[in-house]
Amino acid sequence: MDMMTSASLTMMISIGHRTGLFDTFAGNPPLTSEQLAEKAGLNERYVREWLGAMTTGRIVEYDREAKTYRLPEAHAALLTRAATPDNIAATMQWFAVLGQVEDRIVDCFHNGGGVHYSHFSRFHEVMAEESAQTVVAALHGHILPLVPDLEDRLREGIDVMDVGCGAGRAINLLAETFPNSRFVGVDFSEEAIGMARDLSQERGVTNTEFIVRDAAQLNETDRFDLITAFDAIHDQIAPAAVLAAINQALRPDGVFLMQDIAASTHLHDNLERPLAPFLYTISCMHCMTVSLANDGAGLGTCWGEELAQEMLREAGFSEVALHRLDHDIMNTYYVARHG
Ligand SMILES: C[S@@+](CC[C@H](N)C(=O)[O-])C[C@H]1O[C@@H](n2cnc3c(N)ncnc32)[C@H](O)[C@@H]1O
Structure with a gap:
């Protein structure tokens, strides 16, 4: 019963987010359904039913x-x-x-194979909202300080690449903040790269370049001082080749900063992990499945810290440090040195 209630509320909370109902509602005195619908520019009958779910769900x-x-x-x-x-x-x-x-x-359960990225509508939009919270908002206060002197080097001017950059919110913010550095975003999705380019244009950012590439x-060899990958390694078709390509692309004192899911490689060690059922669900x-769709490795979301460290070492990285950040219960942050 509790699962049905929670599942129902996730759907209605998602609709509340997409329709802007929570944003319109917040800060107002008590409103009738007609008043709320009018303020939000939405159909009253639907708003009233949504309010039924929100009220009985104690929201x-x-x-x-x-x-x-x-x-x-x-x-x-x-919620706003x-x-x-x-x-x-946004996460709902x-x-x-x-x-x-x-x-x-x-x-796929019957026949194997996988579901291609292109079948997921709104993926890049929702991902961008998610990473606006876990990555973009935390870059300065939490993530960049994981690498000693990184912010000073970015201020002076270095070459940076973001692998699997998606809609490019993180790299655009970095490029805006550090105008002396040069930023390259790589993603195999034309849709995502289009969104990233539009954002640079919208913000007047000129030190970015976005490339559609596997x-x-x-x-690239010996070309970047910093390479980042935010939540972009575990769903790769060929993750080992990607990690090796990243190592090769780094300069001798280069750093790879990888954010990936905080989980163990071993199922039994994930029993107490908060959100573990969500992680295995989004993986499946x-x-x-996006990796298996291309006959890929299909590592899955919970490839885990043990396997991640092993693969980083196999890719040639010389030093790998793991960090957890308080704002982000879902991810581990790896700082790996070129080897
Ligand atoms: C989970 S999303 C993360 C996106 C972005 N880093 C963020 O945090 O919002 C993974 C990204 O990796 C990209 N990707 C997956 N496989 C790729 C490949 N083989 N080559 C390039 N990009 C890839 C996807 O298109 C997607 O944008």
């Missing part, structure tokens, strides 16, 4: 006499765009994104 408060609804401030603090990086409503979008490919995944074939319905 919204209801005054039965006045027939008004209120979004408590403490709930708005976790203004609450970023704490907006969990994953369940609907995954639901779209269920038929194809069921087919990360296993970077074909996205990360593993």
Whole structure:
């Protein structure tokens, strides 16, 4: 019963996020469904049904006499765009994104193979919102300081590449903040690279270059001082080749900063991991299957810290340090030195 309630609420919270209902609702005095629908520019009958789910799910408060609804401030603090990086409503979008490919995944259970990236509608949009919270918002305060002197070097001017850059929010922010450095974003999705280029243009950023390319074939040697990969190694078709290509692309004192899922390689060690069922689910319905769709390694989301370290060493990196950051319970941060 609890699972059905939670699953239902994830769908309705996702809709509340996409329609802007939470953003419109926040900070208002109690509103009728008509008032809320009018403010949000939405159909009242749908808004009223959504409010039914939100009220019985104890997310919204209801005054039965006045027939008004209120979004408590403490709930708005976790559900609105203004609450970023704490907006969990954005994360709830994953369940609907995954639901779209269920038929194809069921087919894979029977016949093997995988589901290509191109079958996931809104993937790059939702991923960009997710990483705006875990990566972009934390770059300066938390992630960059993991590498000693990195911010000074970025200020002076270095060459940086982001592998699997997606919609490019992280690299665009870095490029804006460090105008003396040069930034290259690589992704095999034309859609994602298009979004990243548009963002550079929108912000007037000129020290970025975006390339549609398979990360296993970077074909660069001794060219970058820093290479980053945010949540972009475990779903690769050929992860070992990608890691080797990254090592080859680094200069002798170069650093690879990799954010990837915090899990163990061993299932029994993930029993107590928060969100582990979510990690295995998103793996089965996205990360593993997009790799298998191309006869890839299909590492899966929970390839784990043990295997990640082994593969980094096999790719030639000389030193690998692991870090956990308080703001991000889902990821481990690896700092690997060129070897
Ligand atoms: C989980 S997303 C992360 C995107 C981005 N780094 C972020 O944090 O928002 C993984 C990204 O890797 C890209 N990708 C997957 N396999 C790739 C490959 N073989 N070559 C280049 N990019 C790839 C996908 O298109 C996707 O944008």
